[in-house]
Amino acid sequence: MMSFPDNFLWGGATSNAQYEGAFDLDGRGKSQLDYINYIAKDELDEHTIIPEVEYDRFVKLIENEDAFNFPLRRGSDFYHHYKEDIALFAEMGFKVFRMSISWCRLYPSGLEDHPNQAGVNFYHRVFQELHKYGIEPLVTMAHYEIPIALTKKYNGWESPKVIDLYVKFTKTLLDEYKDEVKYWITFNEINMMLMSLWNGGGMFGARAKKDIPSLKHQALHHQFVASALTVKYAHEHAPNCQIGCMINRIECYPYTCKPEDAQATLLEDQLNMYFYDVMAGGYYPKRILRYFKEHHIQIDYVDGFEEILKENTVDFLSFSYYLSNVISAEKQGDKEAGIFVKELRNPYLKYSEWGWNIDAIGLRIALNKVYDRYRLPIFVVENGLGAHDIFENGTVHDEYRIAYLREHIKAIGEAIDDRVEVMGYTPWGCIDIVSAGSVEMSKRYGFIYVDADDEGNGTYQRYKKDSFYWYQTVISSNGEKLD
Numbered sequence: 237m238m239s240f241p242d243n244f245l246w247g248g249a250t251s252n253a254q255y256e257g258a259f260d261l262d263g264r265g266k267s268q269l270d271y272i273n274y275i276a277k278d279e280l281d282e283h284t285i286i287p288e289v290e291y292d293r294f295v296k297l298i299e300n301e302d303a304f305n306f307p308l309r310r311g312s313d314f315y316h317h318y319k320e321d322i323a324l325f326a327e328m329g330f331k332v333f334r335m336s337i338s339w340c341r342l343y344p345s346g347l348e349d350h351p352n353q354a355g356v357n358f359y360h361r362v363f364q365e366l367h368k369y370g371i372e373p374l375v376t377m378a379h380y381e382i383p384i385a386l387t388k389k390y391n392g393w394e395s396p397k398v399i400d401l402y403v404k405f406t407k408t409l410l411d412e413y414k415d416e417v418k419y420w421i422t423f424n425e426i427n428m429m430l431m432s433l434w435n436g437g438g439m440f441g442a443r444a445k446k447d448i449p450s451l452k453h454q455a456l457h458h459q460f461v462a463s464a465l466t467v468k469y470a471h472e473h474a475p476n477c478q479i480g481c482m483i484n485r486i487e488c489y490p491y492t493c494k495p496e497d498a499q500a501t502l503l504e505d506q507l508n509m510y511f512y513d514v515m516a517g518g519y520y521p522k523r524i525l526r527y528f529k530e531h532h533i534q535i536d537y538v539d540g541f542e543e544i545l546k547e548n549t550v551d552f553l554s555f556s557y558y559l560s561n562v563i564s565a566e567k568q569g570d571k572e573a574g575i576f577v578k579e580l581r582n583p584y585l586k587y588s589e590w591g592w593n594i595d596a597i598g599l600r601i602a603l604n605k606v607y608d609r610y611r612l613p614i615f616v617v618e619n620g621l622g623a624h625d626i627f628e629n630g631t632v633h634d635e636y637r638i639a640y641l642r643e644h645i646k647a648i649g650e651a652i653d654d655r656v657e658v659m660g661y662t663p664w665g666c667i668d669i670v671s672a673g674s675v676e677m678s679k680r681y682g683f684i685y686v687d688a689d690d691e692g693n694g695t696y697q698r699y700k701k702d703s704f705y706w707y708q709t710v711i712s713s714n715g716e717k718l719d
C-alpha cells in the first residue's frame with residue numbers, strides 16, 4: 237500500500253520572519269515579530285514564557301532596542317543565501333517550497349499607496365530561482381506578521397481598518413506573482429489568535445477596548461473577512477491559482493471514557509475546526525455561535541459579512557500538525573507543551589526535548605477527520621521535530637529526526653490509502669531557522685544545518701545533515717523508501 241500519487245508535492249516549509257533576516261534592508265519596515273526578544277532558558281520564568289508583549293515591556297524594548305537580542309531580525313539570512321538554499325532544496329528533489337512574503341517588506345508601514353519596489357523585486361528573484369529547478373512556490377500571505385505601524389496605530393487586527401490594508405497587500409501579491417505562484421494560503425495558522433494576541437493579531441491585550449476572549453474573536457472575524465475578500469480577488473483575477481486556508485491542527489483525545497470527557501473533546505474539536513467551517517464552508521457554525529453566547533463573546537460583525545464568507549470559500553485546506561492533546565472535562569492542562577499549548581500529559585506517547593508529544597497516528601486521524609468533514613484536498617504544510625543537534629565534522633547525525641519524519645510520512649501514506657486527498661507534505665523548517673515559540677536557533681528542525689547560535693554568532697554557512705540524504709531518497713522513491 238502507501239501509494240503516494242505521482243503528482244504528490246514533496247517539499248519543505250519556512251516563514252519569512254523566521255528565515256529571511258535583512259530586517260532593515262532595501263526599505264523593509266518592521267513587524268510586530270521584530271520586537272520579540274530572545275530570553276535564555278535559565279532566565280525564563282512563568283511570566284516570560286508567555287509570548288505576549290505587553291505594552292510596558294514593548295515601550296522598554298523600543299526605547300532601548302540595542303540592549304536586546306532579536307533573533308527573528310536575523311533569521312538564517314535567506315535574503316543573502318536564497319540561491320544557495322534553493323539549490324540545496326533542488327538537490328533534495330523538492331517539488332514545492334513553502335515560504336511567506338513579508339508584508340512590511342512590501343508595505344513598510346502597511347499604509348503606503350504603492351509597494352516598495354525593492355521588496356517586490358526580491359520575491360520575483362526568489363520565484364525565478366525556484367522555477368529554474370522546477371520547484372513550485374507555496375506562499376503564505378501572512379505568516380503571523382503585521383507591520384508594527386499598524387499595531388501602534390490600530391492595535392493590529394482589533395481594528396476593521398486593517399482588513400482593507402491587508403487586502404491591498406494581498407491584491408498586490410496576486411497581481412505581481414500570479415504567473416509565478418500557483419498555491420497560496422491567506423493566513424498561517426489562523427487559529428493562533430486564540431493562543432497568542434501578539435503573534436496572531438499584533439495586539440496588546442491591555443490596550444484593547446474589549447475583554448480578551450471577545451478581542452480574539454473580533455480580530456479573527458476581521459481576518460476571516462480579509463481572507464474571503466482575498467479569495468474573491470484571486471478567483472476573479474488569478475483563476476489559475478489555488479487558494480487555501482490553514483489551521484494548527486491538534487488532534488484531541490478524551491482523558492477517560494467518561495461521556496463528559498468525550499463531550500469536552502468534541503467541543504475542543506469544534507473549536508479547532510470552526511475556522512474551516514468559516515473559510516471553507518462559508519458560515520459560522522451554530523454550535524460556535526452558542527459557545528460565543530455562553531462565554532459572553534461580543535463581536536461587531538462587518539456589514540455584509542455573511543455573503544462575503546458564503547461566496548468566497550477556499551479551494552483547499554491545509555494544516556500544521558505537531559502534536560496531539562488530551563482533554564478532560566475537569567482538569568486543566570498543567571504542562572506547557574512548548575510555548576503555546578497547555579496539555580495534559582499523555583502516558584502513551586514519547587516527548588521531545590521541548591515537551592511536545594510525538595504522535596504520528598494523530599496525523600492519520602487528523603487527515604481522515606478533516607477530509608470526512610469537508611471533502612476538500614488537504615496540504616500538510618508543517619510537521620517536524622525541533623531538537624538540539626550536535627554539529628560535528630561538518631554534519632549532524634540526526635537519526636531522531638529521520639525516525640520522527642518516517643513515522644509521520646507513513647501516517648500520511650496510510651491516510652492516502654484511506655482515500656484522503658493529500659496534496660503534499662512540507663515538513664517545517666526544512667533548513668534551520670529561528671523558532672517562533674521560543675525565539676532561538678537552538679531548536680532546529682532542518683535537513684540543512686545553519687551555523688548560527690542564539691546570539692547570532694556563527695558563519696551562517698549551510699551543511700547537509702544525515703536527514704538531507706534520507707529525505708532525498710524518500711522523494712526520489714515517491715515515499716516508498718523510508719528506511
Ligand code: BG6
Nearest residue numbers: 251424425556622671672673674
Ligand atoms: C507553527 C508555526 O506553529 O509551529 C511556525 O507556524 C513555528 O511558525 C512552528 O515555527 C514550530 O514552532 P516552534 O515554536 O518550534 O518554532
